[in-house]
Amino acid sequence: MLRVPYADLDRALHRAMLHLGLRGDRAALCARLFAETTRDGVYTHGLDRFPRFAAMVANGSIDLAAEPTCVAAAAALERWDGHLGPGNLNAYAAIERAIELARQHGLGGVALANTNHWMRGGSYGWLAAESGLFAICWTNTLANLPAWGAASPTLGNNPLVVAIPRPDGAHVVLDMAVSQFSYGTISAYAARGQQLPVPGGYDAAAIYPPTPPPSRPRSARWPIGYWKGSGLSLVLDLLAAMLSGGLATHQLPRDPARESGLSQIFLAIDPSNFAARPVLDRIANGILDSLRAAVPSIPPAPVRYPASRRSACAKRTPPRRSRRS
Amino acid sequence: MLRVPYADLDRALHRAMLHLGLRGDRAALCARLFAETTRDGVYTHGLDRFPRFAAMVANGSIDLAAEPTCVAAAAALERWDGHLGPGNLNAYAAIERAIELARQHGLGGVALANTNHWMRGGSYGWLAAESGLFAICWTNTLANLPAWGAASPTLGNNPLVVAIPRPDGAHVVLDMAVSQFSYGTISAYAARGQQLPVPGGYDAAAIYPPTPPPSRPRSARWPIGYWKGSGLSLVLDLLAAMLSGGLATHQLPRDPARESGLSQIFLAIDPSNFAARPVLDRIANGILDSLRAAVPSIPPAPVRYPASRRSACAKRTPPRRSRRS
Numbered sequence: 167m168l169r170v171p172y173a174d175l176d177r178a179l180h181r182a183m184l185h186l187g188l189r190g191d192r193a194a195l196c197a198r199l200f201a202e203t204t205r206d207g208v209y210t211h212g213l214d215r216f217p218r219f220a221a222m223v224a225n226g227s228i229d230l231a232a233e234p235t236c237v238a239a240a241a242a243l244e245r246w247d248g249h250l251g252p253g254n255l256n257a258y259a260a261i262e263r264a265i266e267l268a269r270q271h272g273l274g275g276v277a278l279a280n281t282n283h284w285m286r287g288g289s290y291g292w293l294a295a296e297s298g299l300f301a302i303c304w305t306n307t308l309a310n311l312p313a314w315g316a317a318s319p320t321l322g323n324n325p326l327v328v329a330i331p332r333p334d335g336a337h338v339v340l341d342m343a344v345s346q347f348s349y350g351t352i353s354a355y356a357a358r359g360q361q362l363p364v365p366g367g368y369d370a371a372a373i374y375p376p377t378p379p380p381s382r383p384r385s386a387r388w389p390i391g392y393w394k395g396s397g398l399s400l401v402l403d404l405l406a407a408m409l410s411g412g413l414a415t416h417q418l419p420r421d422p423a424r425e426s427g428l429s430q431i432f433l434a435i436d437p438s439n440f441a442a443r444p445v446l447d448r449i450a451n452g453i454l455d456s457l458r459a460a461v462p463s464i465p466p467a468p469v470r471y472p473a474s475r476r477s478a479c480a481k482r483t484p485p486r487r488s489r490r491s
Numbered sequence: 492m493l494r495v496p497y498a499d500l501d502r503a504l505h506r507a508m509l510h511l512g513l514r515g516d517r518a519a520l521c522a523r524l525f526a527e528t529t530r531d532g533v534y535t536h537g538l539d540r541f542p543r544f545a546a547m548v549a550n551g552s553i554d555l556a557a558e559p560t561c562v563a564a565a566a567a568l569e570r571w572d573g574h575l576g577p578g579n580l581n582a583y584a585a586i587e588r589a590i591e592l593a594r595q596h597g598l599g600g601v602a603l604a605n606t607n608h609w610m611r612g613g614s615y616g617w618l619a620a621e622s623g624l625f626a627i628c629w630t631n632t633l634a635n636l637p638a639w640g641a642a643s644p645t646l647g648n649n650p651l652v653v654a655i656p657r658p659d660g661a662h663v664v665l666d667m668a669v670s671q672f673s674y675g676t677i678s679a680y681a682a683r684g685q686q687l688p689v690p691g692g693y694d695a696a697a698i699y700p701p702t703p704p705p706s707r708p709r710s711a712r713w714p715i716g717y718w719k720g721s722g723l724s725l726v727l728d729l730l731a732a733m734l735s736g737g738l739a740t741h742q743l744p745r746d747p748a749r750e751s752g753l754s755q756i757f758l759a760i761d762p763s764n765f766a767a768r769p770v771l772d773r774i775a776n777g778i779l780d781s782l783r784a785a786v787p788s789i790p791p792a793p794v795r796y797p798a799s800r801r802s803a804c805a806k807r808t809p810p811r812r813s814r815r816s
Contacts (some may be wrong), residue, residue: 435600
């Protein structure tokens with residue numbers, strides 16, 4: 167693996183964004199979101215994803231000039247339209263607004279229609295946690311998972327983000343798709359000639375229930391928990407499309423290079439009016455201490471929690487604080 | 492299976508609640524929540540659960556006289572204390588309050604500490620949906636799942652409820668625990684001498700990763716999606732305990748007959764200020780139609796969605812409308 171200083175990566179991405187046609191502040195923020203994702207070790211959604219981002223600008227799926235606007239409001243809940251602008255800039259604006267609303271009302275929600283792939287969903291959870299707030303965010307996606315009982319994909323893998331603020335940047339940020347495996351992971355196992363560690367999807371025949379479940383799917387990938395993730399994916403899509411008034415999974419282009427018009431939800435929670443920070447921290451510490459004290463499986467493996475590995479990646483370079491506009 | 496008229500079941504449960512010591516209105520509501528659960532086919536959490544409810548009253552885990560109170564508020568977000576009262580009555584009061592808050596602020600949240608098992612979590616999603624609102628609710632539980640990489644249970648199966656309102660009572664209500672299988676399902680397969688259809692947990696040795704994964708777990712049950720459900724369970728517990736100021740999974744009694752002091756979250760969403768009902772219904776219909784049109788697996792099985800089977804159970808008896816207090 168090649169190591170480059172974070173500042174060099176950020177600068178190169180910034181130049182690339184300007185070259186594509188983004189303006190000053192937006193180019194800098196878009197570049198930083200890509201660069202931080204790579205810095206944090208989520209390689210698939212950082213620099214590695216820039217070529218597809220550029221291709222989607224070229225094919226008209228992403229409108230670099232478009233900025234999100236609020237189209238309707240009801241106190242703590244707002245509807246925004248992303249106008250098919252860059253997905254990470256739209257999502258950043260949406261979680262910033264949800265944070266503002268939560269500071270005012272305790273809860274804040276933004277339902278965002280007509281947006282694009284948000285790249286690393288965790289970015290928006292990190293921003294909320296850096297701001298001292300809790301967040302729950304999700305996006306729908308093109309159809310890439312079969313519903314349980316179906317052979318053809320009708321559900322999205324609809325990534326879900328849950329963020330819990332903790333001191334010194336040690337936030338807990340869950341950032342997971344509803345699919346059991348990403349295409350990247352399945353390809354990596356296949357390239358090494360290995361079976362997946364647990365069942366990952368249907369074989370070519372889509373026989374239900376498969377006996378034994380295939381561990382190297384050739385056809386559709388399964389949702390987590392089989393029928394359970396199937397239901398979870400469905401309700402995330404229903405909430406995203408209905409609350410935002412935007413498109414649902416079944417209406418999105420099936421070509422990943424033209425997957426545009428997504429619907430997303432950003433919920434932020436601010437209990438600071440009645441919950442003292444040290445008390446919250448003690449509760450979280452107790453939960454994480456009990457996790458670390460668990461009897462390990464055989465062979466012993468450290469019990470991890472969402473984002474517990476991020477600090478190891480991020481500390482290789484001096485961290486940059488999130489800037490608030 | 493023995494069939495009894497719904498009214499008889501409700502009346503018998505009502506008498507039983509009065510006999511236990513619940514007062515008039517509360518006895519009637521508690522009985523109705525149990526009876527409706529059985530009517531809807533969720534047998535494990537209706538009448539079948541009454542003996543444990545009665546035992547927990549007898550052993551002091553449930554205080555029949557305790558009513559929930561609001562202990563702190565910040566506009567759309569409130570903290571309530573359940574004072575160890577009956578879990579279904581506490582949860583009913585909490586979702587009713589979340590609905591009121593959402594009608595006022597667009598979003599409404601109640602974080603409830605010191606409560607008891609809410610019986611069927613779906614009941615609170617149904618109430619929100621019957622009121623025309625969306626809801627997301629969850630509870631923590633005693634430790635009954637290992638974190639991924641652990642052999643001993645440190646996580647709860649933390650049931651999650653997501654409700655989407657639709658016309659004519661055809662709501663979509665997801666009501667799922669984060670465990671892949673319930674103990675009841677595992678026992679039922681074992682009693683029939685059948686293997687589970689998909690891997691369900693560790694074998695006695697808790698070897699990680701098991702090859703092949705055991706389909707009849709003798710020891711700990713797995714969360715849905717293995718490492719993914721492990722992360723999901725953790726963040727649900729963090730949110731529930733931190734926002735409510737109540738107990739976390741690791742602090743709850745390990746004896747199911749004394750599992751008391753739970754923490755729960757009730758979020759309600761009311762977009763009616765800006766989203767017209769017929770438009771919402773069209774979006775939901777499009778999503779469910781696309782699901783029904785999916786190519787079936789082999790052999791063909793109807794593609795279902797959360798709560799799509801409920802109407803078949805409920806229509807055996809004349810449905811009773813939810814009463815609002």
